[in-house]
Amino acid sequence: MTSPTLVASESVVVGRSVRMRAVFDFVRVIGSSESTVLVTGESGTGKEVTATLIHQGSRRRHRPFVAVSCALFSETLIESELFGHERGAFTGAIKDRPGRFEMADGGTLFLDDIDDVPLSMQVKLLRVLQNRTIERLGGTRTVPVNVRIIAGSKKDLQQMVAEGKFREDLFYRLNVLPLTLPPLRERIEDIPALIDHFIERYFRRKGEDVPPISEAVKHAFMRYRWPGNVRELENACERIAQICTCGTVRVGCVAASILLHADGPMPDLPTPAPAVAPPTVVDRVAAAPIAAADDTPISLDGRIRELEASLIGWALKVSHGNKSRAAELLQIKRSTLGDRINRCGLGHADAPEHEDRHLASAAIA
């Protein structure tokens, strides 16, 4: 851990889902408050990023934002880390050292992993939060501190209170403004925008052009469950940026561990019901990018061509490769169908058992 950090300029929260909009609205509301915030969310959901957002929106934004993980240090060291120590307080304490509370004076202190603080330490923390004064280890002076506290927890503290693992009085002291961050699997609709964001970040960092991302990759990401949440997705994107060489991000760049476990429900996409029996590939191709519902440009011509290719593929499949019958199904002339097959580059579409594959690739490529 380092000295007081300015808020990283890259701290942005991406998401337009209902769940994230609720978070942003709440962050805005509590910006002017001085009260303690308790941010609860699974690992990787963005607790620290959210804490920086709250700090940036507050009157303390020009003062330090200090983040400290209460899980990083052994029980005895937490105290010295948070409250500081005087020279000679213990072996190795060769000089005076201010704690995180003092470093954050006037600003915001983010106490992450508060659920990992041992019970014995919780008492001391409670006293500090109540009195707003600290004593350095081995010191006699009582130092007043002016900090706004944001606590982060992976676990439901109320549950921990019920289990006797967290002090009830400290819980109430922290739980003034509770804020819960949703796990990524509960905001699947944000995934395409998150992929775009992180792919762009890591390719720019490498000084390279940002490549397009295939729909198949977005689809796989949306069906994976992301136990590590946004942090895991960010790492997956960083990895892609390091290994992708072909100019388009395709499934070949995605870790097989993601593909192998991308067996979640098909993304719930608002599909305009087509008049004809919908082949699945049409569903996927036509609906997925629209459901991305962000401001990524979509080529109308490109999408129409893709839809055309997949509908032709469906008709050829249903008609077992009989082009006359396929033309009837599509309500176009037999000769027109031939032209369009050629235009879509579906030359091998006559072989029924391979149709799906060729058409799927032509449609999505």
Added chain:
Amino acid sequence: MVTKERVESVLSRVRPFMQADGGDIELLGVEGNSASVRLTGVCAGCPSAHMTLYLGVEMALREQMPEFETLRVR
């Protein structure tokens, strides 16, 4: 016992995504406790794709069949 069917069942988990991206993973054969596959389509020539698939699929095959030995990507 490493059989074509059991190897296919693992491959079928990644296959839909590869096909949707204009590629495929084809099982060439099973020899003893090992298998050979071939990548086709857009990712076929990509060294990264070989490595990601090789590592991940081989691990998944071992998870399913502890006796599985090597996956050869041709």
